[in-house]
Amino acid sequence: MKHLIVIGGATATGKTATAIRLARAFGAEILSADSRQFYREMTIGTAKPSATERGAAKHHFIDTLSVVQEYSVGDFERAALSLLENLFQKSDAAILVGGSGLFIEAVCKGLDVFPIISLATRIEVSDSYHEFGLKWLQEQVSALDPEYFKTVDRQNRARLRRALEVCRESGRTYSSFLAQPKLPRPFRPVYILLELPRAELYARIDARVDAMVDAGLEAEARSLLPYRDRKALRTVGYEEWFDFFDGKTNRAEAIAKIKQHSRNYAKRQATWFRKHGDWTVFHPEDWENMLGFCRKQMAQ
Numbered sequence: 001m002k003h004l005i006v007i008g009g010a011t012a013t014g015k016t017a018t019a020i021r022l023a024r025a026f027g028a029e030i031l032s033a034d035s036r037q038f039y040r041e042m043t044i045g046t047a048k049p050s051a052t053e054r055g056a057a058k059h060h061f062i063d064t065l066s067v068v069q070e071y072s073v074g075d076f077e078r079a080a081l082s083l084l085e086n087l088f089q090k091s092d093a094a095i096l097v098g099g100s101g102l103f104i105e106a107v108c109k110g111l112d113v114f115p116i117i118s119l120a121t122r123i124e125v126s127d128s129y130h131e132f133g134l135k136w137l138q139e140q141v142s143a144l145d146p147e148y149f150k151t152v153d154r155q156n157r158a159r160l161r162r163a164l165e166v167c168r169e170s171g172r173t174y175s176s177f178l179a180q181p182k183l184p185r186p187f188r189p190v191y192i193l194l195e196l197p198r199a200e201l202y203a204r205i206d207a208r209v210d211a212m213v214d215a216g217l218e219a220e221a222r223s224l225l226p227y228r229d230r231k232a233l234r235t236v237g238y239e240e241w242f243d244f245f246d247g248k249t250n251r252a253e254a255i256a257k258i259k260q261h262s263r264n265y266a267k268r269q270a271t272w273f274r275k276h277g278d279w280t281v282f283h284p285e286d287w288e289n290m291l292g293f294c295r296k297q298m299a300q
Contacts, residue, residue, distance in 0.1 A: 002088045002187040003298045006104060007097040008273050009194035010266035012204040014284030016049050018194060019097040023057035025291060026093040026298075031080055032061045033098030033107065036235055039067045041224055044217045045237035047208065057095075067224065067232040077106040084187065093298065094187075101272040108189045108277075110182035117165045125165050129157070140164050145173040151275065153268055190297045192290060193279035195270070202263050209259045212237070218251075236261045 005022055007015050019030050032038075036046040040063045048062055060083055065071055080096075084107075087094045096107060129137055137160040142149040144167040152159055163174040170177075196204070221241035227233055228242050237258055244254035273279060282290045 001092070001298075001300075003093050003190050004084065004108065004185075004187045005093060005095050005190045005192065005294055006108060006277075007095065007192050007194065008101065008104060008277070008279065009099065009284075010201065010269040010273075011047070011099055011262060012201060012208050012266065013194040013196055015097050015099065015194055016047075016053060018192075018284055018290070019095050020049075020053055020057045021287065022291070022294065023095050026095075026294070027091050028093040028095050029058040029060065029087055029091070030095045030097060031083065031107075032059060033076075033080075033096055033100050033103040035073075035076070035098075035100040035103055036232065037062050037098075038065045038071060039063075039232050040065065041067050041227075042220070042232065042238070044212050044215050044220045045235075047212070067227050067230050070231070073102055073106050074111055076103050077111055080107045081185075088187065099269050101269065101276060105276060108185065110185075112177050112180055114166050114177050115170045117169050121165055121169045125161055125168065129161060134160075137161060137164065141167075141174075144168075145175055147173065148175040148178075153271065155264075155268065188297075190294055191277050191279045192294070193273055193277075193281045194284045195281050196283065201266060205262045205266060206259050209237075209255065209262060213255055217241070221245075236265050 005026070005028070007019050007022070009015050022028070023030050034046065036042055037048050038061055039046075049059060053059075054062070061076070061080070084094055096104060098104060134155070134157060137157065138149075138154055141152070141160050141163050145163060148163055152163065154160070166172075166174045166177065217237065218241060221238050222245065224233055224238060225242065225245060228238075233239070233242075240249070240254045240257045240261065243249050243257075244251055249257065280293060282293075
């Protein structure tokens with residue numbers, strides 16, 4: 001039996017270090033499921049593994065794209081499954097690590113199949129959203145698909161827009177597409193969720209942002225200013241700098257907002273992981289118990 005050790009958790013919970021230790025323990029390679037680390041131009045703001053860390057264990061799906069390239073979760077699913085087929089010829093284990101829950105779920109369980117959205121529907125939803133805002137999106141999805149609205153992150157504009165597009169295009173609820181049978185996976189996932197007490201996590205997030213600023217995050221964001229409208233750049237750690245460059249905030253406010261938005265993002269990640277998947281929770285420093293759990297699961 002082949003096993004995919006899946007390491008999830010909010011930002012700054014120590015996923016990279018844990019993945020490397022487990023990869024070395026099991027002679028495995030690491031697949032990054034952090035959708036922002038795919039992009040070569042985004043290094044400091046995405047907390048990519050350092051050259052030393054990448055030398056300690058082989059990583060995949062880091063620096064594989066440019067921010068000008070389109071890349072979907074479906075693209076990642078297909079590429080990851082193809083890579084795993086090769087990796088499992090060399091080892092009985094592989095490591096999947098990241099905070100992008102949807103990308104993890106795509107690899108472990110498969111994606112639901114949705115209708116193709118016409119350009120007219122995309123434009124209609126986009127124009128209305130920009131005119132009426134997030135509250136309008138929430139009201140539309142609540143009215144058209146109350147079942148999905150109970151579980152969706154109501155602050156996640158992208159998911160709300162996607163749900164509304166599907167409802168309008170198909171005439172069906174978004175949730176009706178979510179229970180379709182998936183293709184079986186040729187591996188058994190072992191789910192590990194890293195968690196920290198909130199105060200400790202928030203302190204680590206603030207310290208990480210300070211370290212990113214010291215490492216040159218502002219200059220990295222400025223170099224990406226011409227690409228600010230690309231999907232990859234609509235993310236925490238870059239949008240706040242763009243507002244600063246536009247004169248909407250001062251530098252101290254931009255840094256404070258990165259910290260605040262990072263904490264908000266961590267909270268949304270934690271909520272998603274609690275609702276999805278069969279996770280066993282560990283403190284990132286609980287190494288012996290984590291290793292023992294993996295060995296026990298892989299012996300089954």
